[in-house]
Amino acid sequence: MNSNIYLNYHSNTSLDSVVKKLNISAQKPFEMATPIPAAANHSIEFYNHELVNIFNQEWVCIGRDDEIPSTGDYLTHEIAGTPVMVVRQSNKKIAGFINACAHRFTCLVPKLSGNAFVFTCPNHAWTYDLDGTLRHAPFMDMKPGFNLDQYRLQALHTEIWEGFIYITLSKNPQKKIASSLNSLHKNIVGQYDMGSYQTVIRECMTWDANWKNLIENFTESYHVPIAHQKTFANHKKPIEDYICGENNDHYCYHYAPQESETGPGAAHPENTKLKGKWRRTMVDFCVFPNHLVTLMPDYLWYVSVMPSGIGQFKATWGVAVPSEILADISAEDYDGWLSQMASYINTANDEDRALVEGLYRGSASYKLPQGTLHPIERNLWQFIRYLSQISS
Ligand code: FES
Ligand SMILES: [Fe+2]
Numbered sequence: 001m002n003s004n005i006y007l008n009y010h011s012n013t014s015l016d017s018v019v020k021k022l023n024i025s026a027q028k029p030f031e032m033a034t035p036i037p038a039a040a041n042h043s044i045e046f047y048n049h050e051l052v053n054i055f056n057q058e059w060v061c062i063g064r065d066d067e068i069p070s071t072g073d074y075l076t077h078e079i080a081g082t083p084v085m086v087v088r089q090s091n092k093k094i095a096g097f098i099n100a101c102a103h104r105f106t107c108l109v110p111k112l113s114g115n116a117f118v119f120t121c122p123n124h125a126w127t128y129d130l131d132g133t134l135r136h137a138p139f140m141d142m143k144p145g146f147n148l149d150q151y152r153l154q155a156l157h158t159e160i161w162e163g164f165i166y167i168t169l170s171k172n173p174q175k176k177i178a179s180s181l182n183s184l185h186k187n188i189v190g191q192y193d194m195g196s197y198q199t200v201i202r203e204c205m206t207w208d209a210n211w212k213n214l215i216e217n218f219t220e221s222y223h224v225p226i227a228h229q230k231t232f233a234n235h236k237k238p239i240e241d242y243i244c245g246e247n248n249d250h251y252c253y254h255y256a257p258q259e260s261e262t263g264p265g266a267a268h269p270e271n272t273k274l275k276g277k278w279r280r281t282m283v284d285f286c287v288f289p290n291h292l293v294t295l296m297p298d299y300l301w302y303v304s305v306m307p308s309g310i311g312q313f314k315a316t317w318g319v320a321v322p323s324e325i326l327a328d329i330s331a332e333d334y335d336g337w338l339s340q341m342a343s344y345i346n347t348a349n350d351e352d353r354a355l356v357e358g359l360y361r362g363s364a365s366y367k368l369p370q371g372t373l374h375p376i377e378r379n380l381w382q383f384i385r386y387l388s389q390i391s392s
Pocket of ligand 1: 101102121123
């Protein structure tokens with residue numbers, strides 16, 4: 001059953017009503033804050049508001065820079081229904097486009113990734129260079145006055161930050177990602193040098209929940225000792241040791257050191273960048289609205305969450321690993337190591353899926369109590385503050 005097609009008690013809640021509830025929680029001190037209002041997960045008006053004011057405006061992560069190293073390498077993605085693509089240019093920069101032909105808007109590149117010399121539309125074979133210019137349009141010389149120069153792919157702004165590719169549908173993005181994340185980088189994540197981590201996995205999954213339910217789940221670790229018995233709970237980070245980050249309009253984070261200074265979750269002896277407790281510390285952060293990262297000294301796991309309906313999202317996730325960790329894996333062991341890594345993350349995803357879909361189903365209820373937030377769920381309040389601020 002696909003829950004995104006069923007209406008419920010909150011479906012017709014007005015935008016004003018949802019924003020008012022968000023504002024009430026955002027304006028309280030954290031200690032008094034309440035969870036994301038249930039109607040924010042279900043209101044049709046609020047969902048449309050998110051498409052216009054969040055996904056049509058904000059920077060969103062769609063992958064890693066090292067996934068497209070060579071000229072003509074490309075990744076495709078969707079931003080809340082808008083197909084987009086990024087392509088490595090011959091000058092080594094990347095260019096972003098709406099993935100739709102300039103003739104009658106057929107989706108130009110159907111594959112998720114690949115390499116191309118030119119892009120040829122499957123419909124009438126209009127053919128574009130890697131920079132989006134129209135090179136050839138069959139039989140269009142039959143149309144008086146037609147000029148190739150008048151048509152091209154719609155270009156989009158892109159930015160690389162710490163190895164992640166960001167793209168935006170906004171024509172005039174207000175701020176560069178690097179400047180929005182400056183203090184996060186300077187104070188917390190810059191020391192990991194995650195831009196040098198090498199991407200080894202990229203996968204996509206579809207879950208039946210509102211996109212914000214996965215943001216909620218990923219940004220709090222209160223559930224980890226209970227839900228992640230087969231995976232993250234083994235790192236043994238006591239709940240009392242989690243430290244929540246400062247308030248910020250663009251991101252939230254928390255971090256926790258693990259007990260062990262060696263083995264999984266700890267820095268490799270050849271890692272000389274991380275010092276002291278950071279050599280065994282995990283940082284979970286979210287770049288608002290939808291880029292989630294678990295950053296460890298020995299790997300990172302990221303997720304980009306995109307709504308495909310009120311009650312359904314697609315999450316593209318990947319894993320990247322520092323070179324000193326990869327250097328220890330022999331060529332003959334690599335495939336086994338990689339499938340073990342993918343299986344570990346997929347197990348963690350399975351552990352979360354029931355919770356995330358449960359958040360969506362439970363919040364559809366007619367009668368709900370007020371709810372509350374645990375002290376290490378501060379990131380949820382920061383996410384509420386972001387949603388409130390973007391709605392005002
Ligand atoms: S729609 Fe692409 S060539 Fe016609
Ligand atoms: Fe989780």
